[in-house]
Amino acid sequence: MAIVSAFLIPGSPLPYVQRDNPPWAAMADAMDKAGVALAASKPDTIAIYSTQWLAVLDQLWQVRPNPTGLHVDENWHEYGDLPFDMRTDTALTEAAIAMTDGYGIRSKGVDYDQFPVDTGTIVASNFLDPDNKLQTLVTANNLYHDWDITVNLGRVVREAAEKLERRVAIVGVGGLSGSFFRHVIDIADDHIASDGEDEWNRRMLGLLEAGDMEAINGACPEYAQQAKVEMGFKHFAFILGGIGGTFASATVHHYGPLYGAGGAVVEFGL
Amino acid sequence: MSKGEIIAGFLAPHPPHLVFGENPEQNEPKSKGGWEPLRWAYERARANIDEMKPDVLLVHSPHWITQQGHHFLGVEHLSGKSVDPIFPNIFRYSFELEVDVELAEACCGEAADLGLTSKMMRNPNFRVDYGTITTLHMIRPQWDIPVVGISANNSPYYLTTEEGLEEMDTLGKATRKAIEATGRRAVLLASNTLCHYHFSEEPIPPEDMSQEHPETFDGYLWDMRMIELLRKGEIAEVFRLLPQFIEEAFAEVKSGAFTWMFSAMDYPELPGELHGYGTVIGTGNAVMEWNLIKAGLARAA
Numbered sequence: 363m364a365i366v367s368a369f370l371i372p373g374s375p376l377p378y379v380q381r382d383n384p385p386w387a388a389m390a391d392a393m394d395k396a397g398v399a400l401a402a403s404k405p406d407t408i409a410i411y412s413t414q415w416l417a418v419l420d421q422l423w424q425v426r427p428n429p430t431g432l433h434v435d436e437n438w439h440e441y442g443d444l445p446f447d448m449r450t451d452t453a454l455t456e457a458a459i460a461m462t463d464g465y466g467i468r469s470k471g472v473d474y475d476q477f478p479v480d481t482g483t484i485v486a487s488n489f490l491d492p493d494n495k496l497q498t499l500v501t502a503n504n505l506y507h508d509w510d511i512t513v514n515l516g517r518v519v520r521e522a523a524e525k526l527e528r529r530v531a532i533v534g535v536g537g538l539s540g541s542f543f544r545h546v547i548d549i550a551d552d553h554i555a556s557d558g559e560d561e562w563n564r565r566m567l568g569l570l571e572a573g574d575m576e577a578i579n580g581a582c583p584e585y586a587q588q589a590k591v592e593m594g595f596k597h598f599a600f601i602l603g604g605i606g607g608t609f610a611s612a613t614v615h616h617y618g619p620l621y622g623a624g625g626a627v628v629e630f631g632l
Numbered sequence: 633m634s635k636g637e638i639i640a641g642f643l644a645p646h647p648p649h650l651v652f653g654e655n656p657e658q659n660e661p662k663s664k665g666g667w668e669p670l671r672w673a674y675e676r677a678r679a680n681i682d683e684m685k686p687d688v689l690l691v692h693s694p695h696w697i698t699q700q701g702h703h704f705l706g707v708e709h710l711s712g713k714s715v716d717p718i719f720p721n722i723f724r725y726s727f728e729l730e731v732d733v734e735l736a737e738a739c740c741g742e743a744a745d746l747g748l749t750s751k752m753m754r755n756p757n758f759r760v761d762y763g764t765i766t767t768l769h770m771i772r773p774q775w776d777i778p779v780v781g782i783s784a785n786n787s788p789y790y791l792t793t794e795e796g797l798e799e800m801d802t803l804g805k806a807t808r809k810a811i812e813a814t815g816r817r818a819v820l821l822a823s824n825t826l827c828h829y830h831f832s833e834e835p836i837p838p839e840d841m842s843q844e845h846p847e848t849f850d851g852y853l854w855d856m857r858m859i860e861l862l863r864k865g866e867i868a869e870v871f872r873l874l875p876q877f878i879e880e881a882f883a884e885v886k887s888g889a890f891t892w893m894f895s896a897m898d899y900p901e902l903p904g905e906l907h908g909y910g911t912v913i914g915t916g917n918a919v920m921e922w923n924l925i926k927a928g929l930a931r932a933a
Contacts, residue, residue, distance in 0.1 A: 415717070416717065416718075417717075417718065418718050418830070419718065419831070419832065419833065419834050420833075420834075432757055433759075434755050434757050434758045434759065436696055436697060436698060436758075436761070436783070437697075437698045437699050437700060437703075439703075439753050439754075439755040439758050440751070440753075440754065440755065442755075443755070443757050468833065472720055474715055474720045474724060475713070475715075475724075476712075476713040476715050476724070477715050477717070477720055478715055478717050478759065480717075506832070542699060542700075543700070544699065544700060544701070544749060544787070544790070545700070545701075545749050546700065546701070546749060621699075621700070
């Protein structure tokens with residue numbers, strides 16, 4: 363079995379850099395739980411697709427063996443730094459890059475000192491693998507890639523994992539509903555900014571918990587539009603591709619606000 | 633302290649390719665040149681900056697995107713290596729800059745007074761975005777003039793274009809008030825490309841100018857129409873057309889720098905000096921100057 367676990371998590375840095383704030387502490391605790399579950403699935407590698415790593419020309423893949431550094435989020439800089447220290451599974455990544463041609467996706471590896479690793483990738487790596495025991499495969503969100511292409515990216519990762527006999531945890535990093543507070547709020551009172559979007563989030567999470575693939579596939583386009591889901595919910599498309607388009611059920615470890623936007627930590631039952 | 637004033641505004645786009653083509657020692661990758669007409673345009677702009685002797689350069693960059701308000705660099709000295717996330721193969725630039733924190737704080741305060749959410753960026757580990765770095769290098773490679781870096785709040789994308797640009801207009805007014813109150817002689821830099829349709833594949837090598845051309849003819853025509861109006865000083869007409877230009881040419885001016893700059897200058901119906909136009913991976917870029925000293929609207933040094 364190449365894909366041993368799969369998770370949907372938010373890429374906001376707030377639960378990581380400010381976990382003593384009650385609304386975000388619950389999210390951080392859920393991320394910790396996801397990390398424990400991920401470790402229990404005994405993966406060799408975490409495959410991360412983050413909505414916040416934006417690409418435009420090609421599909422980019424991190425191939426630097428040891429991306430390390432200190433990142434400051436461009437919006438939440440006042441809450442502190444995001445250190446990172448990752449070990450890239452270069453063999454798996456190179457295999458995935460080579461396979462993208464077959465899906466008509468032009469790919470490129472990036473191997474540069476000080477390359478700006480995005481906030482979502484760092485949050486995922488630090489929460490899910492706090493002791494840096496695992497290798498990573500990290501790929502970008504090309505803004506011009508649609509749902510189907512993103513499904514194929516996940517599929518490519520699965521096929522590369524099968525070829526190399528890797529045990530891989532698939533992680534889609536991104537938010538749920540997209541409306542957020544534009545003004546400064548009392549962070550202790552953070553809540554989902556839109557009641558309508560809150561309802562949509564809960565409906566979609568319910569469908570995920572039930573593993574109702576027909577209903578999920580039918581609802582995703584409208585959900586993405588109605589709830590202004592971050593990047594059209596493509597992070598879920600990556601997960602679907604990675605896990606073969608189906609799952610039995612899902613556990614929602616937590617659903618809550620991230621400065622008005624929605625976020626959830628979801629573990630998929632494979 | 634005498635009253636400060638804006639002495640010029642520049643449309644100063646930020647394709648990192650221009651730095652790559654120039655081969656400054658700060659940038660790791662080296663090229664055989666390329667994009668000379670735009671780089672020569674910046675040479676003319678540099679000469680005029682030299683003559684104006686501003687106290688400060690203010691730059692509004694679409695690649696420092698913020699959701700909660702308009703942010704201002706607020707650390708006196710910032711340094712690091714800026715690697716372009718889209719074009720890391722051509723832009724890995726070691727920068728060092730001094731921030732005019734007093735003016736930045738004044739801008740932030742005035743913006744808040746006018747009802748905008750605004751915030752100072754105080755984290756010394758913050759990495760300045762490549763749009764800010766590229767525009768500043770191209771306009772003043774000596775890095776010897778303090779700067780104020782301003783983020784692009786994503787309001788034109790989150791709200792409607794018109795609502796977002798209204799915020800940028802307010803930000804411009806706040807900027808002007810802050811400059812006047814702090815006695816600075818300031819140059820404004822709007823770090824924006826015009827038509828933003830671009831190639832989907834990068835030429836190999838990137839500086840192969842035999843492959844450079846506008847991505848779309850319609851986008852090119854829009855650029856020429858807007859530049860012609862700017863050269864004539866028909867600023868009101870430019871801003872009447874701006875939403876349509878943004879929509880049809882996917883123009884990067886949507887991110888707000890252009891509106892911020894003109895608002896700060898109070899939308900002078902003043903012919904802009906076109907230093908040059910050129911495409912970069914298909915996008916349209918113009919280096920233009922509105923010199924308020926030459927127009928008699930500001931004092932010489």
